[in-house]
Amino acid sequence: MSSERIDIHPISGFPEWLPNMRLAELRLIDAISRQYERYGFTPIQTPIVEQWDILTAKSGAQRQIFTVGRPQEGEQDEDQLGLRFDLTVPLARYVVQHANELTFPFRRYAIDKVWRGERPKRGRYREFYQCDIDVIGMGQLDLAFDAEVACTINSTLETLGVPDFQIRFSNRKVLTSLLASHGMDAQAQTDVMRLVDKAGADLRSVRRVLNEAGIAPDAVASISQLIACADIDAASQVQGVDPEGLDDMRAVLKDCQLLGMPSGRLIPDFTIARGLDYYTGSVFETFVTGHEQWGSVCSGGRYDDLAGYFSNQKYPGVGVSIGLSRLFALLTHMGLLDSTRKTPTQVLVAMQDRANLYQEYLALAGEIRSAGLACEVYLQQKSLRDQLGYASNLGIPIVLIVGGNEHANGQVLVKDMKAGGQELIVRTELLETLKARLIQP
Amino acid sequence: MSSERIDIHPISGFPEWLPNMRLAELRLIDAISRQYERYGFTPIQTPIVEQWDILTAKSGAQRQIFTVGRPQEGEQDEDQLGLRFDLTVPLARYVVQHANELTFPFRRYAIDKVWRGERPKRGRYREFYQCDIDVIGMGQLDLAFDAEVACTINSTLETLGVPDFQIRFSNRKVLTSLLASHGMDAQAQTDVMRLVDKAGADLRSVRRVLNEAGIAPDAVASISQLIACADIDAASQVQGVDPEGLDDMRAVLKDCQLLGMPSGRLIPDFTIARGLDYYTGSVFETFVTGHEQWGSVCSGGRYDDLAGYFSNQKYPGVGVSIGLSRLFALLTHMGLLDSTRKTPTQVLVAMQDRANLYQEYLALAGEIRSAGLACEVYLQQKSLRDQLGYASNLGIPIVLIVGGNEHANGQVLVKDMKAGGQELIVRTELLETLKARLIQP
Numbered sequence: 001m002s003s004e005r006i007d008i009h010p011i012s013g014f015p016e017w018l019p020n021m022r023l024a025e026l027r028l029i030d031a032i033s034r035q036y037e038r039y040g041f042t043p044i045q046t047p048i049v050e051q052w053d054i055l056t057a058k059s060g061a062q063r064q065i066f067t068v069g070r071p072q073e074g075e076q077d078e079d080q081l082g083l084r085f086d087l088t089v090p091l092a093r094y095v096v097q098h099a100n101e102l103t104f105p106f107r108r109y110a111i112d113k114v115w116r117g118e119r120p121k122r123g124r125y126r127e128f129y130q131c132d133i134d135v136i137g138m139g140q141l142d143l144a145f146d147a148e149v150a151c152t153i154n155s156t157l158e159t160l161g162v163p164d165f166q167i168r169f170s171n172r173k174v175l176t177s178l179l180a181s182h183g184m185d186a187q188a189q190t191d192v193m194r195l196v197d198k199a200g201a202d203l204r205s206v207r208r209v210l211n212e213a214g215i216a217p218d219a220v221a222s223i224s225q226l227i228a229c230a231d232i233d234a235a236s237q238v239q240g241v242d243p244e245g246l247d248d249m250r251a252v253l254k255d256c257q258l259l260g261m262p263s264g265r266l267i268p269d270f271t272i273a274r275g276l277d278y279y280t281g282s283v284f285e286t287f288v289t290g291h292e293q294w295g296s297v298c299s300g301g302r303y304d305d306l307a308g309y310f311s312n313q314k315y316p317g318v319g320v321s322i323g324l325s326r327l328f329a330l331l332t333h334m335g336l337l338d339s340t341r342k343t344p345t346q347v348l349v350a351m352q353d354r355a356n357l358y359q360e361y362l363a364l365a366g367e368i369r370s371a372g373l374a375c376e377v378y379l380q381q382k383s384l385r386d387q388l389g390y391a392s393n394l395g396i397p398i399v400l401i402v403g404g405n406e407h408a409n410g411q412v413l414v415k416d417m418k419a420g421g422q423e424l425i426v427r428t429e430l431l432e433t434l435k436a437r438l439i440q441p
Numbered sequence: 442m443s444s445e446r447i448d449i450h451p452i453s454g455f456p457e458w459l460p461n462m463r464l465a466e467l468r469l470i471d472a473i474s475r476q477y478e479r480y481g482f483t484p485i486q487t488p489i490v491e492q493w494d495i496l497t498a499k500s501g502a503q504r505q506i507f508t509v510g511r512p513q514e515g516e517q518d519e520d521q522l523g524l525r526f527d528l529t530v531p532l533a534r535y536v537v538q539h540a541n542e543l544t545f546p547f548r549r550y551a552i553d554k555v556w557r558g559e560r561p562k563r564g565r566y567r568e569f570y571q572c573d574i575d576v577i578g579m580g581q582l583d584l585a586f587d588a589e590v591a592c593t594i595n596s597t598l599e600t601l602g603v604p605d606f607q608i609r610f611s612n613r614k615v616l617t618s619l620l621a622s623h624g625m626d627a628q629a630q631t632d633v634m635r636l637v638d639k640a641g642a643d644l645r646s647v648r649r650v651l652n653e654a655g656i657a658p659d660a661v662a663s664i665s666q667l668i669a670c671a672d673i674d675a676a677s678q679v680q681g682v683d684p685e686g687l688d689d690m691r692a693v694l695k696d697c698q699l700l701g702m703p704s705g706r707l708i709p710d711f712t713i714a715r716g717l718d719y720y721t722g723s724v725f726e727t728f729v730t731g732h733e734q735w736g737s738v739c740s741g742g743r744y745d746d747l748a749g750y751f752s753n754q755k756y757p758g759v760g761v762s763i764g765l766s767r768l769f770a771l772l773t774h775m776g777l778l779d780s781t782r783k784t785p786t787q788v789l790v791a792m793q794d795r796a797n798l799y800q801e802y803l804a805l806a807g808e809i810r811s812a813g814l815a816c817e818v819y820l821q822q823k824s825l826r827d828q829l830g831y832a833s834n835l836g837i838p839i840v841l842i843v844g845g846n847e848h849a850n851g852q853v854l855v856k857d858m859k860a861g862g863q864e865l866i867v868r869t870e871l872l873e874t875l876k877a878r879l880i881q882p
Binding site: 005006008009010011014015016017018019022023026037038039040041042043044045046047048049050051053054057066067068069079081083093094096097098101102103105107108113115127137140141142144145148155255258259260309310311312342343344345358359362363365366369372373374375376377379380381390393394 | 446447449450451452455456457458459460463464467478479480481482483484485486487488489490491492494495498507508509510520522524534535537538539542543544546548549554556568578581582583585586589596696699700701750751752753783784785786799800803804806807810813814815816817818820821822831834835
């Protein structure tokens with residue numbers, strides 16, 4: 001071994017959790033997966049790398065992408081590779097590549113990391129999780145899926161224990177038709193959409209941003225009138241707005257109601273524009289009530305053409321993505337995540353009398369594991385006090401102690417590390433006792 | 442959208458599954474995690490990148506490592522980064538970096554991808570999963586953990602339904618002491634260890650490889666005598682073998698027996714050497730009976746010093762790693778994995794009468810999901826025949842059909858897509874019926 005030690009330091013923008021936080025994060029991921037699967041979304045996973053030309057097909061992304069270098073083995077004919085920066089580009093590539101083997105509409109979810117080479121700042125990571133669901137049609141996809149996707153998110157956030165939240169939504173066609181009525185072409189519409197998205201929900205700041213960008217005053221007035229509308233009927237009165245987008249919004253609202261979404265959960269909001277220019281219909285953003293300043297924890301929408309860069313076949317779709325890192329931070333901030341446990345272990349079998357009862361301890365652990373509980377035996381040579389300290393440090397809820405007396409009497413001392421009490425239990429009733437204490441209904 | 446289409450092709454060595462195989466792979470990963478947690482191992486996840494100097498601290502690995510490029514933003518002071526090529530180096534770095542916040546012995550598991558820039562060949566991937574468990578001590582770690590780790594693997598493979606397998610093991614001290622008795626220094630011992638590992642289990646090929654490498658004839662004779670030994674007692678008769686390693690092996694065998702491992706599962710085998718030179722005690726390899734030619738599906742061992750390159754503190758540990766990609770391929774080959782389902786969906790609600798019963802279908806799906814079952818409503822405008830084709834293509838086991846008559850009578854037609862039959866069920870008994878059919882005990 002070298003005598004010069006390597007200097008170890010965290011890599012900026014690449015977070016890493018201690019066991020208690022990773023356990024909490026995994027529980028969150030498991031709950032989200034379970035809920036996504038309950039709605040019939042199927043998990044797929046793509047390689048972390050994609051061809052460079054696929055990642056950069058859309059201009060603008062290039063500067064964010066990490067390159068992945070090939071080893072120096074003279075393999076000149078290989079692709080240049082980059083790390084994926086979202087889960088949508090890989091989905092588009094996957095759908096086109098495997099179209100003949102997939103069944104459409106294709107409902108997929110993906111919970112995976114993505115990487116962006118941005119300069120890290122204020123809780124902005126270079127490696128972070130996204131949790132995406134999308135339904136992809138071949139040629140055509142019914143509007144009913146927009147509501148389905150919104151409802152999946154609603155029930156997922158409910159399952160996670162988020163006390164109250166609003167899914168604010170609009171439809172790109174509404175603002176687009178208004179802008180077209182002012183003679184703007186597709187590029188100008190996209191630019192305005194991005195400005196509105198950037199300005200956020202505040203009417204005055206939208207107006208200022210649009211004026212600064214040199215948008216014509218009558219257009220600014222129209223846009224201001226639209227985004228000030230509190231409901232769909234009001235928006236239908238704005239001159240230049242084509243009714244199609246509003247009809248879509250009414251249909252989505254009605255379906256969500258039929259699917260059992262509580263009233264007031266899905267709210268029309270004409271300030272919602274989304275910055276990405278591939279959205280063509282519904283657009284969603286989700287805010288936790290009382291924590292709106294954290295930004296949207298789940299965003300998405302409908303797009304006409306997922307894979308226009310790779311295929312002549314049209315693949316319309318609708319999808320949303322939970323920003324897991326932000327949601328995790330917010331739930332932690334709100335005290336809604338239990339991060340006291342630093343191990344999955346529920347029961348520690350103390351090693352009190354190694355010389356005589358070693359076999360008994362190992363057998364006990366085997367039985368407890370067979371009952372589906374997480375258990376370990378303390379295998380180091382330490383005092384009982386140290387062993388209890390170990391359990392306490394890790395947040396292990398129960399310690400079992402069996403000394404010569406207990407063993408002779410067919411008993412086990414069950415020590416509750418949280419409540420602090422202890423109880424002598426007949427050995428044959430141990431599993432029942434542990435299950436009753438540990439398995440939440 | 443561009444009119445020039447990008448050419449999409451698979452990236453060599455980076456496998457990607459269709460939904461049915463990914464579902465099967467995820468079920469495998471879930472089962473392994475559950476079992477690892479049952480033994481008290483806690484999950485950790487590290488970034489996919491590590492500092493270049495950490496990855497290359499051990500010579501030899503460098504050529505295999507993928508470099509990760511920084512975006513061109515003039516951040517000259519940042520580290521050079523590479524993708525991790527195993528889960529052990531990141532563990533060593535993690536333990537040293539967070540030592541003050543961890544509780545020792547530290548039991549961790551990690552199921553994650555690693556990347557090696559080898560030229561891909563014969564089922565050798567550049568991106569693949571490893572499933573590691575390790576117990577790390579600070580300063581000292583009891584020998585009892587060697588058996589604990591072996592038993593965790595035993596019960597994990599049993600849980601996965603592997604019908605029969607053998608964990609073949611040895612102890613590095615046995616061969617090392619023998620080689621020392623022939624006057625070999627540490628480097629020479631390591632070289633021989635690697636040769637024995639490379640030669641495999643066949644005695645004649647070991648002898649040939651050692652002779653070709655110019656090892657002294659009396660040493661070759663001793664080594665041959667040792668690796669021909671069928672049990673620990675026979676090995677104790679070989680001149681030059683120090684009893685310490687053999688005593689350790691006896692202790693591990695005995696503990697595994699106490700932990701309930703079936704006899705004949707853990708087998709002393711003095712041909713097991715392991716190529717990696719950080720092992721210092723027990724070494725394990727695992728072979729599925731009748732499929733030994735696939736190689737070891739789970740290997741590992743005991744090491745004295747996990748983090749010698751980064752820390753003056755000694756961290757002894759013991760760990761094993763399931764090669765998930767190989768095991769997955771083998772279980773598939775053996776027909777032990779169900780890969781008929783292409784979706785988590787268990788129940789498809791057909792859209793037979795959209796005009797009148799749309800609301801009923803959505804409500805039905807909501808109830809079924811609330812009961813914990815995965816359900817989707819068919820939302821596209823297609824014939825019932827097409828809808829049944831969709832369910833059949835995806836392997837969805839049950840389709841529910843409600844037409845005007847069924848609805849009026851408070852009934853649901855339950856169509857079994859596997860057995861082929863169908864049954865009219867009273868609406869109020871539907872959930873019970875579905876649960877009985879779908880939830881395996």
